[in-house]
Amino acid sequence: MSAPVAPPPPPQAGAERGQLTKDTYRGRIHPDWCPGCGDFSVLAALQTAMFELGLEPSQVCVVSGIGCSSNLPGYVNTYGMHTLHGRSLAVATGLKLANHELKVICTGGDGDGYGIGGNHFVHTMRRNVDLTYIVMDNQIYGLTTGQCSPTSVKGMKTKSTPYGNVENPINPIPMAIVGGATYVARAFSGKQKHMVEMIKGAITHKGFALVDVFSPCVTYNKDNTYQWFNPRVKMLEEQGHDSSDFSQAINRGYQWGEEIPIGLFWRRTDLPSLEELEPVLHTGEGPLAFRKTGISADEAKALVNELL
Amino acid sequence: MEKNTKIDFAVGIGGENGQGIASTGDILARIFARRGLHLNAYNAYQSIIRGGHTFLTIRAGDTPVTNMGDKIDVFIPLNQDTMNRHLRLLKAGACAIYDGEKITPGEVADGVQLCSMPMKELTKGNKLAVNTAALGAALQLLGIESEPLEAVVARQFKKKGDEVVAGNIAVARAGYDYAAQNFRPFPWKAPKGAKPLGIVTGNQATAMGGAAAGVKFYAAYPMSPSTGVLMWMAAHARQLGIMVRQVEDEIGVMNMVIGAAHAGCRAMCATSGGGFALMTEAVGMAGMIETPIVCVDVQRAGPATGVPTKTEQGDLWQMLGAGQGDYPRLIVAPTSQLDLFRTVPELFNLCDKYQCPGLVLADLLISEGTSSIDSDALDFDVKIDRGDLILPNGNGEGTAPGSGYNDKAYLRFKNTESGISPRAVPGVPGHIFTAATDEHDEDGTLVSDEFTNPNVRRMMVEKRGRKMQAAINDIAAPKLFGPENAAVTLVGWGSTDGVIREAVEKLAGEEGIVANHLQIRWIVPFHAQEVGRVLSQSNRVIVVENNYSGQFARYLRSETGFDAHGHIRKYDGEPFMPHHIVEAVKAQLDGKTKLSVPIHEVLA
Numbered sequence: 001m002s003a004p005v006a007p008p009p010p011p012q013a014g015a016e017r018g019q020l021t022k023d024t025y026r027g028r029i030h031p032d033w034c035p036g037c038g039d040f041s042v043l044a045a046l047q048t049a050m051f052e053l054g055l056e057p058s059q060v061c062v063v064s065g066i067g068c069s070s071n072l073p074g075y076v077n078t079y080g081m082h083t084l085h086g087r088s089l090a091v092a093t094g095l096k097l098a099n100h101e102l103k104v105i106c107t108g109g110d111g112d113g114y115g116i117g118g119n120h121f122v123h124t125m126r127r128n129v130d131l132t133y134i135v136m137d138n139q140i141y142g143l144t145t146g147q148c149s150p151t152s153v154k155g156m157k158t159k160s161t162p163y164g165n166v167e168n169p170i171n172p173i174p175m176a177i178v179g180g181a182t183y184v185a186r187a188f189s190g191k192q193k194h195m196v197e198m199i200k201g202a203i204t205h206k207g208f209a210l211v212d213v214f215s216p217c218v219t220y221n222k223d224n225t226y227q228w229f230n231p232r233v234k235m236l237e238e239q240g241h242d243s244s245d246f247s248q249a250i251n252r253g254y255q256w257g258e259e260i261p262i263g264l265f266w267r268r269t270d271l272p273s274l275e276e277l278e279p280v281l282h283t284g285e286g287p288l289a290f291r292k293t294g295i296s297a298d299e300a301k302a303l304v305n306e307l308l
Numbered sequence: 309m310e311k312n313t314k315i316d317f318a319v320g321i322g323g324e325n326g327q328g329i330a331s332t333g334d335i336l337a338r339i340f341a342r343r344g345l346h347l348n349a350y351n352a353y354q355s356i357i358r359g360g361h362t363f364l365t366i367r368a369g370d371t372p373v374t375n376m377g378d379k380i381d382v383f384i385p386l387n388q389d390t391m392n393r394h395l396r397l398l399k400a401g402a403c404a405i406y407d408g409e410k411i412t413p414g415e416v417a418d419g420v421q422l423c424s425m426p427m428k429e430l431t432k433g434n435k436l437a438v439n440t441a442a443l444g445a446a447l448q449l450l451g452i453e454s455e456p457l458e459a460v461v462a463r464q465f466k467k468k469g470d471e472v473v474a475g476n477i478a479v480a481r482a483g484y485d486y487a488a489q490n491f492r493p494f495p496w497k498a499p500k501g502a503k504p505l506g507i508v509t510g511n512q513a514t515a516m517g518g519a520a521a522g523v524k525f526y527a528a529y530p531m532s533p534s535t536g537v538l539m540w541m542a543a544h545a546r547q548l549g550i551m552v553r554q555v556e557d558e559i560g561v562m563n564m565v566i567g568a569a570h571a572g573c574r575a576m577c578a579t580s581g582g583g584f585a586l587m588t589e590a591v592g593m594a595g596m597i598e599t600p601i602v603c604v605d606v607q608r609a610g611p612a613t614g615v616p617t618k619t620e621q622g623d624l625w626q627m628l629g630a631g632q633g634d635y636p637r638l639i640v641a642p643t644s645q646l647d648l649f650r651t652v653p654e655l656f657n658l659c660d661k662y663q664c665p666g667l668v669l670a671d672l673l674i675s676e677g678t679s680s681i682d683s684d685a686l687d688f689d690v691k692i693d694r695g696d697l698i699l700p701n702g703n704g705e706g707t708a709p710g711s712g713y714n715d716k717a718y719l720r721f722k723n724t725e726s727g728i729s730p731r732a733v734p735g736v737p738g739h740i741f742t743a744a745t746d747e748h749d750e751d752g753t754l755v756s757d758e759f760t761n762p763n764v765r766r767m768m769v770e771k772r773g774r775k776m777q778a779a780i781n782d783i784a785a786p787k788l789f790g791p792e793n794a795a796v797t798l799v800g801w802g803s804t805d806g807v808i809r810e811a812v813e814k815l816a817g818e819e820g821i822v823a824n825h826l827q828i829r830w831i832v833p834f835h836a837q838e839v840g841r842v843l844s845q846s847n848r849v850i851v852v853e854n855n856y857s858g859q860f861a862r863y864l865r866s867e868t869g870f871d872a873h874g875h876i877r878k879y880d881g882e883p884f885m886p887h888h889i890v891e892a893v894k895a896q897l898d899g900k901t902k903l904s905v906p907i908h909e910v911l912a
Contacts, residue, residue: 027742028716028751028753029753056737057740058734058735058736058737058738058739058740059735061734062742063567066745071754073742073744074742074744074752074753074754077740078740079734079735079740079741079742080741080742080743080744080752081567081570081597081742081743081744082742082743082744082745082746082754083563083566083593083745084563084589084590084593084745087559087560087563087590087593090555090559090560090563090564090567091563091564091566091567091570092567093553093564093567094525094527094563094564094565094566094567094568094569094570094571094575095567095568095570095571095734096567097525097551097553097564097568098524098525098551098567098568098569098570098571098572098573098575099571099572099733099734099735101735102571102734102735119556119557119559119560120556120559120560120563122556123555123556123560278551279546280545280546280549280550280551281551283549285549287571287572287735288524288525288549288551288568288571288573289524289568289571289572289573289699289733289735290572290699290700290735291524291549293521293522293524293574293692293694294520294522294688294689294690294692295519295520295522295548295688297688297689299547299548299688300520300686300688300689302547303516303519303544303686303688304506304683304686305683307506307507307508307512307681307683307686308341308342308504308505308506308683
């Protein structure tokens, strides 16, 4: 087959293909997570957010790394990529730049995103790529059966820290604010309606959006459980927080203990996303992936002339 | 010099990095190429921005020149160190052009002309212009008119303003005139070719090959000696509509390239062995999710940081073994700058057809090396075949795009007879699937977690592997050059094509030894049957390669069962010169050794 040249037609939310319902977003298979896992709530919140935003399933790609939570793309009825451990943001950046009309949503865990994928996390934020990144943060390595993670709190006993973790954890909220993310939120699997709002805000935000979710691991993390979080989490939205105030956002991001804030910490809309800054994407020819291949005789001549 | 009607000559310029050796080389190369001369330039440089020792060899002639040759005719040492290292190697008929006030010649062979110049006076004290004065003198001795010199100097220094251009032209002219009055010209004149030629580095040729192939996404992390590809791509990105990204590391590079390719772009990257090592897990991902990508490894001397500015063919087995597990890949080793240009589109077509990663084994020698190029040979109107690709404009209608929100009919990884499955990209209605690096079923569903169905696993391994069965038919078998019944068959791979070919000619012309030559370009798939047939008919097979352990000789044995009779290997960082191979063949035919490791005398 030769290279197709025409740009893609706009997605049709038409009657001939049926009405979008919540069920539309249900994937082929049922999640294999442990009963009670916080990730069920994240999956449901994501599906609800997509439904409420009316996203065409074929115009969305959910990209994950590796780990329990990274199995998520198989459970939603959108395009998906289940990539390598720690690499979802790099793959998603390439995908988004190649087809900037797609909604690209990354999902994964704390080990995947803040540990092995830490370098990509930092650089994807500073580039302000228009991605939504949902981290199911359970403060433990689940799929490898319970080792310490980059967000495990100091002193936590795990299979790899049997005498208690002596290292300091990463705090993703201030890290993201300082790193250049332009939408930084936290949600909790026990507050699904709130999480839907956080995810909807992230998807509609132009730029890099982080939603760090306390998504308890009911099997391997006996410290940070639903019962532990429930009395502690307090919604910023109910506390008059100003998400455009940098120092407020940082200060609330550091808050931990008897009261732990969830909600939108930080948002700025004055910075263009990477796609907006790249002239190559604004030639009126649609996404790079569907453009005509090959170069014209005139262009070729100009290139050859440079060598003479 | 003169051999029948063929004239070729070499200019060697040496000094510290930062003395303008590369720009002097560019000026000379452009003058020669505009004259219609073929040329090859190789810069032996160091991983240092200022200081160190750099030696650039430009060899030009009226027939194709594929390597730096064996000798220097015009020697331009810009410092004492260069004079000390190289002067004793000059042969009768050569000349050395130098600043007589600063540099003292040492022991010199009879018949070498020492051209001492009063550089302070000629350059009016401008130390940076010493090379320009020497250049003028060199052109005078070579019998080249001064007009092209002025035009090319003006082109080279255009960005620095009219004053710098005028100053350099005046200095070049002063050197040119001084040589006319004080030195003896060569008994021959630099010939003129039929039509003006251009000059191109292998990295530029690689990037242009990508542009011709329709690459829309290029990512890289700067790494010598591959960075030239990034620089060309970055400079032309907006003009050609190519997304170019410099990424935080090579892991990110390869993953980003795969993301872009998965979306439907032709996407590529270039790196060197260390960067490729970081990419390898992701190369396996491209194999597993069946996404076509192209990656160029411009090999340098390893392992680890190795010798960043020196050449080697040491990454063959890294390529063969890149990424864990067993999956199909294509590997090709281009033989010249022009071949790099032609290989990239050829490889993209095969990668798209077989939906697998394609790897290019280039090296510092051809990728940073400069070659003259006939503009007609750079044909950008190449065949583009995207294979069984479904884009959202409706091609692939047979698989019913847009048939419903919960369409289950489309199987991205369908177990077809050829192993090739129709490839939809994200954004196509009715073709939703998840591409997983876990083992998966035909529809993309994971089979590795709840129950690893051994039958499905076997089916999918075979499906992917089967794609390669037909690939051999898409690539040309290597052809034997030279007489069939020869005393010795030289086997090389990739960048050594030109130097081995010249050694074969020298063996016949100067030593009366009949040799032939088999150069391997496609590593995977490998024409094992044809190569085995040719070699089994040879009297003596010697494998020539730029590494210590004979990586290709071992690969040859593994694919054909053929054990080479002898080996010529070089792993000192510098490329082969023709006489290295000639002398090694003679020694092996005399029964002195089966393993020759030539000594690189020039920089010793």
